[in-house]
Amino acid sequence: MTERKVRVRFAPSPTGALHIGGVRTALYNYLFAKKHGGDFILRIEDTDQGRFVPGAEQYIIESLKWVGIEPNEGVGFGEGIYAPYKQSERKAMYKQYVDQLLNDGYAYYAFDTAEELDAMRERLKASNVDSKYDAITRTTMINSLTLPEDETKRRLENGDAYVVRIKLPRKEEVKFHDEIRGWVHVNTSTMDDKVLYKSDGMPTYHMANIVDDYSMQITHVIRGEEWLPSAPLHVLLYRYLGWESIMPKFAHLPLLLKPDGNGKLSKRDGDKLGFPVFPLEWKDPNTGEVSSGYKQSGYLPEAVINLLAFLGWNPGTHQELFTLPELVEAFTLDRVSKHGAKFDQNKAKWYNQQYIRKVDNKILVEELQKQLEFYNIKAVEKYIEKVCALVKEKISFVKELWDYSNYFFVEPSVYDETVIKKRWNEKSPLVLNDLIELLIGTTNFTHANIETAYNHALDRNEVTSKDFLQMFRVCLTGVAGGPPIFEMAELFGKESTINRLENAKKRIK
RNA sequence: GGCCCGUUCGUCUAUCGGUUAGGACAAAUGGUUUUCAUCCAUUAAAGAGGGGUUCGACUCCCCUACGGGCUACCA
Numbered sequence: 001m002t003e004r005k006v007r008v009r010f011a012p013s014p015t016g017a018l019h020i021g022g023v024r025t026a027l028y029n030y031l032f033a034k035k036h037g038g039d040f041i042l043r044i045e046d047t048d049q050g051r052f053v054p055g056a057e058q059y060i061i062e063s064l065k066w067v068g069i070e071p072n073e074g075v076g077f078g079e080g081i082y083a084p085y086k087q088s089e090r091k092a093m094y095k096q097y098v099d100q101l102l103n104d105g106y107a108y109y110a111f112d113t114a115e116e117l118d119a120m121r122e123r124l125k126a127s128n129v130d131s132k133y134d135a136i137t138r139t140t141m142i143n144s145l146t147l148p149e150d151e152t153k154r155r156l157e158n159g160d161a162y163v164v165r166i167k168l169p170r171k172e173e174v175k176f177h178d179e180i181r182g183w184v185h186v187n188t189s190t191m192d193d194k195v196l197y198k199s200d201g202m203p204t205y206h207m208a209n210i211v212d213d214y215s216m217q218i219t220h221v222i223r224g225e226e227w228l229p230s231a232p233l234h235v236l237l238y239r240y241l242g243w244e245s246i247m248p249k250f251a252h253l254p255l256l257l258k259p260d261g262n263g264k265l266s267k268r269d270g271d272k273l274g275f276p277v278f279p280l281e282w283k284d285p286n287t288g289e290v291s292s293g294y295k296q297s298g299y300l301p302e303a304v305i306n307l308l309a310f311l312g313w314n315p316g317t318h319q320e321l322f323t324l325p326e327l328v329e330a331f332t333l334d335r336v337s338k339h340g341a342k343f344d345q346n347k348a349k350w351y352n353q354q355y356i357r358k359v360d361n362k363i364l365v366e367e368l369q370k371q372l373e374f375y376n377i378k379a380v381e382k383y384i385e386k387v388c389a390l391v392k393e394k395i396s397f398v399k400e401l402w403d404y405s406n407y408f409f410v411e412p413s414v415y416d417e418t419v420i421k422k423r424w425n426e427k428s429p430l431v432l433n434d435l436i437e438l439l440i441g442t443t444n445f446t447h448a449n450i451e452t453a454y455n456h457a458l459d460r461n462e463v464t465s466k467d468f469l470q471m472f473r474v475c476l477t478g479v480a481g482g483p484p485i486f487e488m489a490e491l492f493g494k495e496s497t498i499n500r501l502e503n504a505k506k507r508i509k
Numbered sequence: 510g511g512c513c514c515g516u517u518c519g520u521c522u523a524u525c526g527g528u529u530a531g532g533a534c535a536a537a538u539g540g541u542u543u544u545c546a547u548c549c550a551u552u553a554a555a556g557a558g559g560g561g562u563u564c565g566a567c568u569c570c571c572c573u574a575c576g577g578g579c580u581a582c583c584a
Contacts, residue, residue, distance in 0.1 A: 013584045048583050114582080130511055132580075163582050181514070190512050190580095198582040205584050229513055229579040254515080255577070264577075307521095310533095314522055318532050337515095337522075340577060344520045347534045357547095394546045404546090419544085469543050481545025 004246075006038025008220050010064075010071065011209065013045040014056035017282035017291065018063050019267045020343075021224065021256040024308045028253060029222045030069040031309070031331035038219070042074030043212060044086040047202045054285050057086075063279040067301045068324060082216045087208045094203040097211050097241060098164050098196060106240040107196060109162045110143040111155060132192035135170040164197035166233070166240075174232040179220075179251035179333045186232040194233055206230060210237045213248055222251045222333070225340075226264070251333050254312050255340040265343065275345050279304065298397025299348075300363070303355040307348050311341045321354055353396040364388040364398060371402040377409050386491050390483040404482070408491070411500050412478025415508055419480050423471040424508060431461045431468055432475065436501050445494040447486035454486070475504035 010026040012018055018026075033040035042064065044057055061076035073080040084090055101107035110133075112120075120141065121131035138145055143165070144152040156162065168188045175185045196207040203211070213221060231250055238247040255264040258273060269277045270291040281293040294304050306322055314337075315322075315330045322330065356364075365385050372379060391404045438453035439445075454472065458465060473485050476497065482488065489497045 011584090015584070045584060051583060110582095117582090125510090128510080130580085132511090161582090165582095178514095184513075186513070192580080195582050200582075202582090204582070209584090224578090225514070226578055226584090232513095252514085257577075259520085262576095310521065312521090316523070318523085320521095320533060339515050341521065344534070347521065350534055353546095391546095396546095464543090466543050473544065479545085483546090484542095485544090 004217070004219050006033060006036040006219050007041065007217050008033045008038065008222055009041040009043050009074075009213070009216065009218055011043040011045045011212075011223075012060055013048065013051070013205075014053060014060065015048070015051045016053050016056055016267045016284070017278045017280075018056075018060045019265060019269075019277045020279060020294070020304075020308060021265045023063060023067060023279055023304075024256060024311060025222065025224055025253060026064060027067070027069055027305060027308055028313070028331070028336070030071075031328050032220065032222060032333065034328040035331050039073055040069075040071045041082075041216065041218075042071040042077055042085065043216070044075045044088075045205060045208065046086060046088045047198075047205060047208050049088070049200065049202065059280065059282060066279055066295055067305055069305070087212065088202075090208070090212065091202060093215070094197070094207060094211055098203070098207065101166070101196070101237075101240055102164065104240065105167065107164050107166050108138075108144045109152060109156065110138075110141065110165050110193075110195075111147075111160060111162050112142050113161075116142065130190075133165065134189075134192045135168060138165075138167075138193055161199040163195045163199050165193040165195055166237070168193055168236070174235055176231060176235045176250060178228075178231075179249055180254075180336050181228075181252060181338055184228070184231070186229075188232075188236075191233060194230075196237075206233055206237065210234055210241065210243075214238070214241070214243050214246070218248045220251060221248045222253065225252045225255050228252045251336070254337055256311060257340040257342045259342050259345065264340070273343075275343070275348070296399070298399030299352050300355045300359055300398065302359075303348075303352040306355070307351040310347075311343065312337050349396050356392055356395060356398065359392075361385055361388050361392070364392055364401060367398045368401045368405065371399075372409065375402070375409075379409055383408075383491070390488065390491070394481075394483070407477040407479065407482075408488075411496065411503065412476075413503075413507070415478050415504065416474050416480045419470055419474045420508060423467060423474075425467075427461050427463050428468070428471060428508075429505060431457050431463055432501060432505050434460050435472075436498055436505070439494065439498055439501070442494070445490060445497075447484075447490040450489045450497075451486045475508070476500045 008029045010029045012022055030040050046052060057075065064070055071077045073082070074085040079085065098107065117133070120137060124131040124137065133141065168191055170189065172188045173185060174188060175183055178184050194206055195204050197203055231252070235247065238244045257264055258269065265277055267277065270289065276292045276294050276297050278291055278293045279295065281290065281296045283290045302323065305324055305327070309322065309327050310320065313331065313335055316335055365381065365388050368384055368388055372384070387405050387408045388401070391401065394404050395401060435454060435457035438456055439450065442449050442453050458468060469485065470480065473482065474480065476485070476489060476492065492500065
């Protein structure tokens with residue numbers, strides 16, 4: 001058993017966009033698999049046909065691709081020997097195991113209607129008892145345990161609607177070892193006879209998940225904490241099906257919480273929190289509502305991976321910047337924390353900033369080119385690349401590229417008032433005139449020569465650099481801050497630089 | 510309500526019985542950068558409360574409080 005190849009799965013249901021909590025779950029699965037030389041599988045859990053959202057499945061696939069954690073097996077990533085990987089396509093497989101449970105007395109047919117179930121719950125609630133379908137209440141309901149055998153048979157043959165429920169023991173301690181939390185104990189007296197097989201002929205999540213994990217040879221189930229309460233049920237299913245000896249190990253991850261601490265992050269949060277909850281932009285096909293994505297908000301996938309990894313895990317060292325391979329190397333489940341983590345926008349921004357500085361300029365060039373296209377601006381790639389090299393230190397998100405570099409492509413027409421008020425005086429036009437004259441005479445337009453000309457202009461007018469340099473910047477770009485001035489001017493080129501200064505001279509009063 | 514899980518600076522976290530409780534983000538201050546962004550330095554900032562166990566508890570146990578999750582023919 002110990003030499004079984006590690007196989008883990010990420011098993012989202014296609015009920016909408018995948019949110020970053022889901023991406024983190026996928027990431028931890030990926031890291032664990034790669035760390036142990038195992039397989040990472042994408043399985044689509046679409047047993048609820050009523051909640052299917054068109055496009056969601058493709059969205060999940062695209063998201064995993066964008067962040068760079070691609071499953072090596074599963075829907076959209078190559079069907080292996082365990083195909084299919086979509087539960088709706090595995091429908092036929094589940095029935096035999098349901099029948100097995102039925103035959104072995106671990107499950108039973110139930111014919112109660114929704115109304116009857118509601119009535120039962122209300123009745124129990126009124127008498128202050130837990131309203132659950134359990135070892136006690138099932139004796140008062142309509143099922144194969146209370147019905148005469150021939151009546152059950154008649155109903156089944158008649159095609160009456162039914163579900164199959166697990167038959168839990170009245171009082172039995174169920175325990176399992178969670179890789180993150182240690183031993184967890186639950187008594188079946190607090191659980192209920194969950195539906196395993198729905199009246200539409202589909203298994204519920206509980207049944208499908210056990211059958212699939214078993215038949216796909218899954219060795220470790222790494223999923224969100226919201227599944228912790230149903231884990232005992234799953235353990236019992238493995239036991240009743242006779243698979244307990246190869247039952248996967250469980251690891252329930254702490255949840256990603258909203259920054260205000262009120263509840264877990266949900267896909268319904270969309271843009272309400274002031275930061276994206278989705279990796280990619282998502283348009284809800286039903287409401288038409290568009291929610292922003294990390295990609296479109298200017299995040300780099302490497303940054304998203306890194307910041308997500310650290311929301312609930314840490315290496316135990318002071319290193320905070322990790323590439324994906326480094327994460328694979330460092331990741332262990334025992335360093336995953338037990339408590340939920342609130343998403344921190346500031347930290348996320350910081351991470352992205354770190355990665356923007358490290359990223360290959362080509363990525364930034366590509367991004368800026370897109371932004372230029374949007375404004376219908378044409379520029380040669382070489383120039384764009386130099387611009388990116390100059391402004392990459394200034395930005396936190398790739399989408400800020402244009403905001404910080406627009407004056408490289410469009411000469412300014414408005415000038416920062418604060419700087420003008422502070423620095424523009426009677427000598428300024430004189431310095432500007434001299435500077436223009438000296439620059440016209442500069443043949444080799446390098447930043448060093450520009451600086452020389454600049455200093456000459458200052459000397460002639462007995463003006464200190466402190467008094468004029470920022471004014472020089474505003475004349476060239478219109479704004480108060482930016483990259484080193486002389487390098488910038490070199491990039492603008494002689495003609496544009498002089499033109500900018502001439503314009504400034506005319507416009508600034 | 511019931512069950513389960515959790516609780517260290519504002520946030521993410523380190524600490525696996527003995528530490529001046531460490532780091533990062535954010536914040537504040539100072540310096541560098543003629544500007545902005547950086548960068549550097551400094552400061553401020555935490556063991557929910559109460560009982561045990563122990564020579565000694567942030568660390569182990571119990572209770573309370575608080576937070577979160579689950580409680581569907583949803584996953």
